[in-house]
Amino acid sequence: MTNKGIKIALCVFMISLLLNISNIYAISITSPSKVAVGKNITITLNFGTSIGAYDSIKVDYDTNLLEYVSGDKIEESVWWDNSPESRGITSKTYTFKAKDDGLATVKISVKGLTSANQTMDYIGDVNVSRDIILGSGILKGDADKNGVVDANDASLILEIYKSENATKEQTTICDLDRNGIIDANDASLILEQFKIRK
Ligand SMILES: [Ca+2]
Numbered sequence: 765m766t767n768k769g770i771k772i773a774l775c776v777f778m779i780s781l782l783l784n785i786s787n788i789y790a791i792s793i794t795s796p797s798k799v800a801v802g803k804n805i806t807i808t809l810n811f812g813t814s815i816g817a818y819d820s821i822k823v824d825y826d827t828n829l830l831e832y833v834s835g836d837k838i839e840e841s842v843w844w845d846n847s848p849e850s851r852g853i854t855s856k857t858y859t860f861k862a863k864d865d866g867l868a869t870v871k872i873s874v875k876g877l878t879s880a881n882q883t884m885d886y887i888g889d890v891n892v893s894r895d896i897i898l899g900s901g902i903l904k905g906d907a908d909k910n911g912v913v914d915a916n917d918a919s920l921i922l923e924i925y926k927s928e929n930a931t932k933e934q935t936t937i938c939d940l941d942r943n944g945i946i947d948a949n950d951a952s953l954i955l956e957q958f959k960i961r962k
């Protein structure tokens with residue numbers, strides 16, 4: 765085989781190894797899909813195998829909707845399993861309290877994940893996320909109910925306000941300042957939130 769042929773064969777071999785690894789390890793987040801406001805919810809990050817090392821773990825969530833209560837740290841840097849008897853770890857758990865109605869997305873990113881088995885397979889960087897419905901599941905301000913709150917919702921709120929014909933459901937979703945009616949102030953509150961997030 766030529767040098768080029770050897771390189772190609774090596775590449776194919778490495779790619780097939782990587783594909784195998786991603787097939788073997790199913791990394792996921794499990795948790796109840798719903799939680800009442802004021803109650804705690806425990807979220808588990810399952811590695812799908814025993815882990816011997818990682819460079820970092822970071823848990824992102826909306827602090828308006830969830831409050832971290834206990835469990836593993838939501839931000840960790842380099843860790844490795846330095847006990848020869850230990851078989852590594854298989855999961856992490858995080859407990860949050862639901863603060864308000866809405867749809868909370870918990871995103872976890874893990875960098876430099878390495879398995880704890882004898883071959884010390886390098887799994888790499890992994891991002892996983894999970895949506896959890898808090899309370900009634902109403903996403904405050906999401907007037908067009910497409911799952912995100914943005915400028916379109918603000919303009920729809922103004923239309924509802926102008927029509928003076930808001931349904932009870934629309935008022936529940938869109939009355940952000942909780943004064944009992946949909947008005948221009950609710951639209952401007954959305955624009956403010958949107959500006960902050962951008
Ligand atoms: Ca929307």
Ligand SMILES: [Ca+2]
Pocket residue numbers: 938939940941942943944945946947949950
């Ligand atoms: Ca209002």
